[in-house]
Amino acid sequence: MAQNIHEEVQQVLDRAVAEDSIPGIVAEVHDDDGTWFGTAGVADLATGHRRHPGEHLHIGSSGKAFTAATVLALTAEGRLSLDDPVNTWLPGVMETGGYDGDKITIRHLLNHTGGLFLTGLAPELQHSIATQPARVWTTSELVKLAVSQPPVGEPGERFVYSNGGYYLAGAIIEKVTGNTYAAEVERTVIRPLGLTHTYVRPADATGYPHPHPTGYVAGALKDGVDPATLTAENWASMIDHDKPPIDVTALNTSWGWAAGGTVSTTEDLTRFLKAIATGGLLPPAQHHEMWTMVAGDSVVWLPHARYGLGVIEFDSAGMDGLTVRGVSGTLPGSFTLALSTDDGRRSVVIHTNVEPKTLDIPIKIIKAMYGVALG
Template sequence: MAHNTYERVQQILDWAVAADGIPGIVAEVHDADGTWFGTAGVADLTTGHRRQPGEYLHIGSSGKAFTAVTALALAAEGRLSLEDPVNTWLPGVMETGGYDGDRITIRHLLNHTSGLFLTGLAPELQNSLATRPTRIWTTSELIELALSQPPVAEPGEQFLYANGGYYLAGAIIEKVTGSTYAAEVERTVIRPLGLAHTHVRPADATGYPHPHPTGYVAGALKDGVDPATLTAENWASMIDYDKPPVDVTALNTSWGWAAGGVVSTTEDLTRFLQAIATAGLLPPEQHHMMWTTVGGDRVVWLPHARYGLGVIEFDSADAHAVHRQAVEAGGVSVSEVTHLAFGDLVGRVRDPFGNVWWIQTRIEDVTAEEMERRFGDPEFIAAMEYMQRPETEIFPRS
């Protein structure tokens, strides 16, 4: 059985490079038979060096799960409550953006129901990434960015994915503890799990520990597009995915911070995944809080899934879901998730690193027509069309 699983994962890796244009990709599977590591493609398009175990990767928004665990650990210690209003710890800060800091709670920040706008598309950030990719963002600048546009919903009203909520959560962690965000992640997550190859990337970092792949981003803004014109509605139509991969290894990622500032390896991520999916890190009460979810249907890339605190939960008809998570510094990591190990027996998969589009189109064989019905956004469908090559035509199911 394990041999068949490994072969299947390797097929998907090979296909991802051959058909999807990914420079290099890795997968690590931990099961009863041991550990298996697979690779396809290269770590660097110039040198042709192969991918290898133990590579350091910037894990992007998967870092939100680290932030959520840290906040929940502080709740378990009695140092904060998820129902604390933001004003309890950061008095008056939210009012600068027209937000009500007495109504928005820490829970709202962590499950993306605060009403904050889509911070990742803020014109100032997009302009900075395009013209000053090595800019170092301070915590105060990130909070200012998070509040630079008015609310888009009432607190608790709807799920709207916003990095800004995690910037504020990181600031609250620092206010509660009198320590740094990085130190608290180290204390509450990294040390207890023995994640020897995981750390919060320093704001001024310009590289990664060795070994690491070259980071690439697929696609870039179409010629002539002004980054300041990007919105939540039009961004997908502004990307040209036919452009060659862009090397972003030297990109400064301080803008990710508590929303996505962690560097790790596939081995460490697998250990972290198992711990948070099976109550191996938090007390039962806080574990339950982490997996208390809200619907994500209003977000085009998260249909038919639910969001907890830094984690995603979705229904899968298959026992196995193999998925890709493209991270913000261009690395790619792959994990195997099984509901038998990490969920329950009715097909609900607990996945902190979920790419729901990938899973539905690649693993569950959802048709392009059905995806368009679910997503309901023709521009988004057109931009994501490159992901629609039917894998099952290449690797039929057994």
């Protein structure tokens, strides 16, 4: 059975390169037969170097799970509560944008139900990425960005994916501990799990440790498009996918920070995911909190998936009775999906060095790994 799974995964990788214009893709599978690593395409279009195990990868919003795990570790230490209002730790910060920091809790920040707007499409951020790729965003600037537009709902009313909530969570981690966000992720997650190739990317970083793939943007903005006009509804139509791939490996990603600023490898990410999926990192109470899903349609990009605290879990009814947990993240030049059964026995981590245009790759990977056709 494992061999068939590996063959099916390899077919997905090959098709991703041949049919979906992915420069390079890798998958690391762990199952009852051990570890299998598959690859297709190249790490660099100019040199033709192949992709291989041990590459350092920017995991984008998969880093949210590291932030949530750090907050939960602090709750286990009795240093804060998920039900603390934001004003307890950052008094007055939210009011500048019309938010009520006495009603929005840390839990709301972590499960995207605080009513914060979709920060990733803030015009000033999009304009900065497009025109000032080397700009370094400070923590105070990110916190201000988080509340730079009015609320889109009342606290607890609905799920709206917002990096801003994680900027605020990162600031709370620093306020509670007196340490940097990166230092606390190191102390509570990275060191306990022995993730020797995982770190929070420094704000001024312009590269990655070797080995690493070159990251590409497959399509740039159409000629004449002003990045400030991008919205959640129109951004996809503003991309010209016929333009040649652009190397964005040196892009500054300080705007990711606590919302997605972590670098890892397929091996380290597998170890992290298995630990949080099975209860191997956090005490039982905090493990339960992490995997308490937001009710309703809390994840819009993959069918049958809901959001917890920095993590996703697929509805067992949609997975033929399996409980499959995961993390995922994307940013210019990188896409990561990591999935595991809740017993840790069957897991997969995939990475592409360009953002996929469709959901075909993750959906096909899920079908190959777990025999479920999402629809």
